[in-house]
Amino acid sequence: MTDFALRRPPLRKLAWLAALGPGLIVMLADTDAGSIITAAQSGAQWGYRLLLVQLLLVPVLYIVQELTARLGLVTGRGHGELIAEHFGRAWAWLSVSTLAVACVGALITELSGLAGVGLLFGVPAWISVSLTAGAMILMVLTGSYRSVEGVAVSLGLFELAFIGVAWAAHPDPAAMLGGLTQLPLGDHAYLYLVTANIGAVIMPWMIFYQQSAVVEKGLGPAHLRLTRLETMAGAVLTQLIMAAVLVATAATIGRARPDAPLDTVQQISDALLPFLGPRLGRIVFAAGMSGAALVAAIVVSLTAAWGVGEVAGFKRSLEHHPLEAPWFYGIFSFCLVVAAALVASGVDLVRLSVGVQVLNALLLPIVLGFLYLLALKALPDAWRLKGLYAWVVGAAMAMTAGFGVVAGLIGLVN
Numbered sequence: 001m002t003d004f005a006l007r008r009p010p011l012r013k014l015a016w017l018a019a020l021g022p023g024l025i026v027m028l029a030d031t032d033a034g035s036i037i038t039a040a041q042s043g044a045q046w047g048y049r050l051l052l053v054q055l056l057l058v059p060v061l062y063i064v065q066e067l068t069a070r071l072g073l074v075t076g077r078g079h080g081e082l083i084a085e086h087f088g089r090a091w092a093w094l095s096v097s098t099l100a101v102a103c104v105g106a107l108i109t110e111l112s113g114l115a116g117v118g119l120l121f122g123v124p125a126w127i128s129v130s131l132t133a134g135a136m137i138l139m140v141l142t143g144s145y146r147s148v149e150g151v152a153v154s155l156g157l158f159e160l161a162f163i164g165v166a167w168a169a170h171p172d173p174a175a176m177l178g179g180l181t182q183l184p185l186g187d188h189a190y191l192y193l194v195t196a197n198i199g200a201v202i203m204p205w206m207i208f209y210q211q212s213a214v215v216e217k218g219l220g221p222a223h224l225r226l227t228r229l230e231t232m233a234g235a236v237l238t239q240l241i242m243a244a245v246l247v248a249t250a251a252t253i254g255r256a257r258p259d260a261p262l263d264t265v266q267q268i269s270d271a272l273l274p275f276l277g278p279r280l281g282r283i284v285f286a287a288g289m290s291g292a293a294l295v296a297a298i299v300v301s302l303t304a305a306w307g308v309g310e311v312a313g314f315k316r317s318l319e320h321h322p323l324e325a326p327w328f329y330g331i332f333s334f335c336l337v338v339a340a341a342l343v344a345s346g347v348d349l350v351r352l353s354v355g356v357q358v359l360n361a362l363l364l365p366i367v368l369g370f371l372y373l374l375a376l377k378a379l380p381d382a383w384r385l386k387g388l389y390a391w392v393v394g395a396a397m398a399m400t401a402g403f404g405v406v407a408g409l410i411g412l413v414n
Contacts, residue, residue: 021149022213023069023227025299026206027234028156030061031241032106032296033113035200036162036289039242042193043249048171048179051250053194054243057201060400062235063393064202064368065210067375067385069227072211073219074383079211080310082378083370092311095370098363102204103304105359106296107339113293115343117286126344133340136298137333145216145318152298158291159241161284166244171251179250192358198404199360201242204367205303212306216317221383241292297336305332361404368397 042050068079075082080099084092111129118128140148184190214227302318305328309316315325322329372394375385385393 021146021153022210022217022219023065023230023234024237025149025152025156025213025295026065026210027061027231027238028153028159028292029209029296029299030201030203030206030238031159031292032110032300033289033293034106034109035242036113036245036292037109038193038196038200039245040249040253042197043246043251044253046184046190046193047250048176048247049182049184049190050193050197051176051243051246052180052183053197054201054239054246057198058235058239060396061201061239062232063396064371065206065231065235066228067371067393068207068210069214069231070224070383071371071374071378072214073224073227074221074379076215076220077211078215078306078310079208079371079374080307082211082374084311086374086378087370089311091370095366096307096311098366099204099208099307100304102360102363103300103307103335104339106203106205106300107335108342110293110297110300111336111339111343113289114297117289117293120282120286129340129343132294132297133336136301136336140302140318140332141322141329145213148298148302148318149213149217152295155291155298156295158287159295161288161291162241162244162248165284165288166248166251169248169251171247175250176247195361195404196358197242198364198400199358199362201239202364202368202400202404203360204363205300205307207367207371208307209299209303212303212310216306216319224383301332301335304335305329362409364401364404368401372397 039054071082072078077085080092080096083095111132114132115125115128119125139151210231214223219227306316308331309328312327314327316328317325320328372385375393376390379385
C-alpha cells in the first residue's frame with residue numbers, strides 16, 4: 001500500500017457516487033486560464049479555422065486520461081511511483097522534472113488570470129493573488145481530499161458561463177461549418193496556435209493528477225467502468241467549453257475587430273463587451289475565467305506536491321496532518337507563493353499563456369511515452385493495453401505528440 005492510499009471503503013449504495021470526482025475535476029482544470037486565453041486567441045485570429053482541432057482532441061484526451069485512471073485504479077500507485085518502479089528513479093525524476101516545469105508555468109497563468117479578473121473590478125493584482133493563494137493554502141491545510149474535491153468541482157462549474165457567452169455572440173452556423181474545412185497548414189502562425197491548442201488540452205499535470213487522485217480517494221478496479229464514463233463526459237465538457245470560447249471570440253472579435261490587441265485579460269473582456277453588453281459581459285466573463293483559474297490552481301498545486309512526493313518517497317496525502325507530511329504541504333504552499341509573487345510583479349498573461357501551452361505540447365513525447373509504456377508493462381493481464389486497441393492508442397499518441405512537436409518547432413523558428 002502506498003503512503004497516501006488511506007483507503008476507506010465507500011458505502012455500497014453510494015459506491016457510484018464515491019467514484020465521481022477525479023475525472024471531472026481534472027477535465028474542468030484542463031480548461032484553465034491559459035487554455036481559455038489560447039482558445040480566445042485562436043478565435044480572434046483565425047475565426048472558426050481551429051474549431052476542428054477542438055473536436056479532434058476529444059477522443060485523444062479521453063484515451064490519455066482513461067489509461068491514466070486505469071493505471072491508478074488497478075495498481076494503487078501514482079504515476080511517478082510507477083515510473084520509478086518499472087524504469088528506475090532516474091527516469092522518474094526526469095518525468096517529474098517535466099511535471100514541475102508544466103506546473104510552474106500553469107500556476108503563473110492561473111494566478112495571472114485571477115489577477116486580470118480582479119483588475120476588471122479595480123482590485124490591484126497583488127491583492128487578488130495574495131488572497132487567492134492564502135485561501136487555497138488555508139483550505140488544503142484544514143480540509144480533507146473530499147472537501148477540497150467538492151470546492152474544486154463547485155468552482156469549475158462556473159466555466160459553463162462561457163457556453164452562455166458563445167450563445168449570446170450569435171455565431172453564424174454556415175461560417176462555422178466553413179471553418180471546419182479551412183485549415184491553412186502552410187501558415188506558421190496557424191501551426192503555432194494549433195500546437196498551443198494541443199498543449200492546452202493534453203497537459204502533463206493532468207496525467208499525474210488523475211492517477212494520484214483515484215489512489216488518494218481509495219478507488220479500485222471495481223470503479224473502472226464509472227470512471228471511464230466520468231472521464232468521457234469530462235472530455236466532452238472541457239472541449240465544449242474550449243469550443244465555446246473560440247466560437248464567442250470568432251463571432252465577435254474575429255469578425256469585427258480581428259486586429260484588436262489581446263495582451264491582457266482586460267483587453268479580451270473589453271473586446272467582447274460591445275457585443276455582450278458592458279455589465280453582463282464583464283460579470284459572465286469574470287465568472288468563467290475565475291472558475292477556470294481556481295480549479296486549475298488547486299489541481300496543479302496538488303499535482304506538484306503529489307508528483308514530487310511519489311518519487312522522493314515522503315508522506316503525501318491530504319488525510320495527513322500538516323505536521324505529519326510537512327514536505328507535501330510545504331511544496332503545495334511554496335508553488336503558490338512563488339507563482340503569486342511572480343504574478344504580482346507583472347506578467348504578460350496572453351503571451352505567457354500561449355507559450356506555456358506550446359511548451360506542454362513539446363513535452364508530450366516524454367509524458368505520453370511513459371504513459372503508453374506503463375499501460376503495456378505495469379498492468380496485470382486482465383487490464384493491460386493490448387491487441388488492436390493498443391495499436392490505435394499508440395498511433396493516436398504518436399500522431400498527437402509528433403504533430404505537436406513539429407508544428408511547435410516550426411512556429412517557434414518562424
